[in-house]
Amino acid sequence: xxxxxxxxxxxxxxxxxxxxxxxxxxxxxxxxxxxxxxxxxxxxxxxxxxxxxxxxxxxxxxxxxxxxxxxxxxxxxxxxxxxxxxxxxxxxxxxxxxxxxxxxxxxxxxxxxxxxxxxxxxxxxxxxxxxxxxxxxxxxxxxxxxxxxxxxxxxxxxxxxxxxxxxxxxxxxxxxxxxxxxxxxxxxxxxxxxxxxxxxxxxxxxxxxxxxxxxxxxxxxxxxxxxxxxxxxxxxxxxxxxxxxxxxxxxxxxxxxxxxxxxxxxxxxxxxxxxxxxxxxxxxxxxxxxxxxxxxxxxxxxxxxxxxxxxxxxxxxxxxxxxxxxxxxxxxxxxxxxxxxxxxxxxxxxxxxxxxxxxxxxxxxxxxxxxxxxxxxxxxxxxxxxxxxxxxxxxxxxxxxxxxxxxxxxxxxxxxxxxxxxxxxxxxxxxxxxxxxxxxxxxxxxxxxxxxxxxxxxxxxxxxxxxxxxxx
Amino acid sequence: xxxxxxxxxxxxxxxxxxxxxxxxxxxxxxxxxxxxxxxxxxxxxxxxxxxxxxxxxxxxxxxxxxxxxxxxxxxxxxxxxxxxxxxxxxxxxxxxxxxxxxxxxxxxxxxxxxxxxxxxxxxxxxxxxxxxxxxxxxxxxxxxxxxxxxxxxxxxxxxxxxxxxxxxxxxxxxxxxxxxxxxxxxxxxxxxxxxxxxxxxxxxxxxxxxxxxxxxxxxxxxxxxxxxxxxxxxxxxxxxxxxxxxxxxxxxxxxxxxxxxxxxxxxxxxxxxxxxxxxxxxxxxxxxxxxxxxxxxxxxxxxxxxxxxxxxxxxxxxxxxxxxxxxxxxxxxxxxxxxxxxxxxxxxxxxxxxxxxxxxxxxxxxxxxxxxxxxxxxxxxxxxxxxxxxxxxxxxxxxxxxxxxxxxxxxxxxxxxxxxxxx
Numbered sequence: 076x077x078x079x080x081x082x083x084x085x086x087x088x089x090x091x092x093x094x095x096x097x098x099x100x101x102x103x104x105x106x107x108x109x110x111x112x113x114x115x116x117x118x119x120x121x122x123x124x125x126x127x128x129x130x131x132x133x134x135x136x137x138x139x140x141x142x143x144x145x146x147x148x149x150x151x152x153x154x155x156x157x158x159x160x161x162x163x164x165x166x167x168x169x170x171x172x173x174x175x176x177x178x179x180x181x182x183x184x185x186x187x188x189x190x191x192x193x194x195x196x197x198x199x200x201x202x203x204x205x206x207x208x209x210x211x212x213x214x215x216x217x218x219x220x221x222x223x224x225x226x227x228x229x230x231x232x233x234x235x236x237x238x239x240x241x242x243x244x245x246x247x248x249x250x251x252x253x254x255x256x257x258x259x260x261x262x263x264x265x266x267x268x269x270x271x272x273x274x275x276x277x278x279x280x281x282x283x284x285x286x287x288x289x290x291x292x293x294x295x296x297x298x299x300x301x302x303x304x305x306x307x308x309x310x311x312x313x314x315x316x317x318x319x320x321x322x323x324x325x326x327x328x329x330x331x332x333x334x335x336x337x338x339x340x341x342x343x344x345x346x347x348x349x350x351x352x353x354x355x356x357x358x359x360x361x362x363x364x365x366x367x368x369x370x371x372x373x374x375x376x377x378x379x380x381x382x383x384x385x386x387x388x389x390x391x392x393x394x395x396x397x398x399x400x401x402x403x404x405x406x407x408x409x410x411x412x413x414x415x416x417x418x419x420x421x422x423x424x425x426x427x428x429x430x431x432x433x434x435x436x437x438x439x440x441x442x443x444x445x446x447x448x449x450x451x452x453x454x455x456x457x458x459x460x461x462x463x464x465x466x467x468x469x470x471x472x473x474x475x476x477x478x479x480x481x482x483x484x485x486x487x488x489x490x491x492x493x494x495x496x497x498x499x500x501x502x503x504x505x506x507x508x509x510x511x512x513x514x515x516x517x518x519x520x521x522x523x524x525x526x527x528x529x530x531x532x533x534x535x536x537x538x539x540x541x542x543x544x545x546x547x
Numbered sequence: 548x549x550x551x552x553x554x555x556x557x558x559x560x561x562x563x564x565x566x567x568x569x570x571x572x573x574x575x576x577x578x579x580x581x582x583x584x585x586x587x588x589x590x591x592x593x594x595x596x597x598x599x600x601x602x603x604x605x606x607x608x609x610x611x612x613x614x615x616x617x618x619x620x621x622x623x624x625x626x627x628x629x630x631x632x633x634x635x636x637x638x639x640x641x642x643x644x645x646x647x648x649x650x651x652x653x654x655x656x657x658x659x660x661x662x663x664x665x666x667x668x669x670x671x672x673x674x675x676x677x678x679x680x681x682x683x684x685x686x687x688x689x690x691x692x693x694x695x696x697x698x699x700x701x702x703x704x705x706x707x708x709x710x711x712x713x714x715x716x717x718x719x720x721x722x723x724x725x726x727x728x729x730x731x732x733x734x735x736x737x738x739x740x741x742x743x744x745x746x747x748x749x750x751x752x753x754x755x756x757x758x759x760x761x762x763x764x765x766x767x768x769x770x771x772x773x774x775x776x777x778x779x780x781x782x783x784x785x786x787x788x789x790x791x792x793x794x795x796x797x798x799x800x801x802x803x804x805x806x807x808x809x810x811x812x813x814x815x816x817x818x819x820x821x822x823x824x825x826x827x828x829x830x831x832x833x834x835x836x837x838x839x840x841x842x843x844x845x846x847x848x849x850x851x852x853x854x855x856x857x858x859x860x861x862x863x864x865x866x867x868x869x870x871x872x873x874x875x876x877x878x879x880x881x882x883x884x885x886x887x888x889x890x891x892x893x894x895x896x897x898x899x900x901x902x903x904x905x906x907x908x909x910x911x912x913x914x915x916x917x918x919x920x921x922x923x924x925x926x927x928x929x930x931x932x933x934x935x936x937x938x939x940x941x942x943x944x945x946x947x948x949x950x951x952x953x954x955x956x957x958x959x960x961x962x963x964x965x966x967x968x969x970x
Contacts, residue, residue, distance in 0.1 A: 340552075340553060373556075373560055373562065376559075376560040418560065522750060525749035525755070528745075528847070529746055529749040530745070530746050530749045532746070
């Protein structure tokens, strides 16, 4: 965005230039100069009555001033006249989310994406889902879904997208879900490696261990190697294992199914195993797909530690699902993420199962800068310099960066409550807060170092030693 | 899945924080369920800094069902972990009152005695627990520990071998075997057992500490220091003080007697005594310094242990070099600098790898003060032109530094300045 001074100069030459007026209003808004921004957008309305951009931004100002109800009212009026104005729909989704209306927010969000897919916002979608805004509708199977074509099952090659019939099965909606399992399929996730800042070493590792084998399937088979199968991502918590998994699915144009522990475990004997089987079947039906198990160590724990047979049966079921004949699991890439790979039963690390390990270290500087931008998005932050803040946040995980923002916001909020006005979070405040937050990854590395030093007979944890600069 | 079942599964997998959250959630639904409180207590007991919460949780379980002996046994184990030996003993006796043949209750009583450093009783009650359940691992560990602490090496070795034969994949059995070997002076076998214990459980802190000791024990002089430690471990805190005072009195009497015969002999004894005292305090730090020189072994050291090695071992090395160099250079400032560094090594040996925050603060401050005094003395003497005579301020400052260093050799025997308060 051009700076305010140059925009004002431009306006002095061409005072009725609507785009410049809108840009000036936007520049003021980014600096939290609400009165000036309001004046600019009102001037835009004088130049073009009913301009939807100006009206959306005026509603945005109301939201930032804490007048959510008035903002929603104005948006409703605007959308009555311009039902296809996607930015207004996104803003509406945010406002409804603020009022804990997850379903309404999801509806507005989907509507906006249907009009302009470039407005997709992962963090907003995540918050909507957490607020109960899961996609309505039955599972693919329940809706008489067609079986995928051979191409879909086997072809993970870059550029090989779904054919039109396949698209029709799922409609325009970018998401599909299975309500019985409380799962949500993210079809063809819009996240790919380009959208993940930094983490170049991890991306390259994934290319070598996952993507290239899939793109050169026949070549690999000629050497007796199989593409697909299972890959285990491990590293400290909050460092992007889920994000990189979703991006991997995006890279291979596959559907992404994220499975949490709570979606499998059931108090009834045998039910958990049944659920696990159904999840694998669902992934097989929807191949090409990426089945992502978060906290996989909870499902694949070392059987030596298990005192009850129920836990062991679930582990055996998991092993059996991974061991299905290659044809059945063809097109299904199983990704597991864990903070504690050492708690996995060694049987899971044998060939054909999670036989490739990828270490996901704390985010590097570019990745931290990206996280900073995401954290600042939609919050009253001024003079933000993500690159210099990222330097200060060395060793921080995503969760630690969030904690930094939360603490800085609390300080600004306290001041805002005293003054009755929005007090933006400044770069200086964030830098100061970063000194107070201790990176949580250090504790993880303390444990990981012990495993890498003393229980690394097979060399599984060599990446940790490399990261720590230890030569054994 | 119910929160309780989920919590139990997570607890079984060692995901204690997550399990704890599930138990709290389950208690929200069933606030009068004593079983959930007992599981919560076990969960908290295994997490650092949550022992007092564990005690509260088991207290709730007992409030809801006071006639369950198991809960009293758990309470005893928690109290023992909080180093409240008498209370732990009382809780264990209550548990035994409900079932005199319960192995856990008997082991809890042995454990309480162990905390009180009453080794004979520890042995007696762990043997009783083992007669009730020959596979009881806590009782087996306590028995080997008690035998080792009583200096009964052969019996200890036999008990350890039995333990290892019963379960060769038991990390704790290997730790016991390692300490047993170390006590016999067999540092190579000790190292093998500690490495095996770490392979089985890389987070076993006792195994890591044992491994470091086995590295240090490669030195004959360090093995002598270990023998002194093993000897002193046999006694309770009060008796240890009596022995130390006894040694000191014996030294003073001997020195006086020898000085009457020959002042040189008295001086030799004084130097020997001083060397012995210095060695007892400086051996761990010097050992760490030597480990730092080994690229493989130093990986086992924590940051604080590396600092200890540098401050003590480095201090002694540079100090001795300066003292030796001062004679060649005929330089008083260099000599005083060397003595100052040697003196600083005593408080430094207690300043870095000390569990007690108060202890770290006190000994750290004394170390810093001696560094400062030494710097001042060296500067004063460098600019002082009084010939052979030292500046009067030098003498005063030097005396302060030496008193600080000597005081540490006594203060360092106070347990509360070396052990952290359990929470």
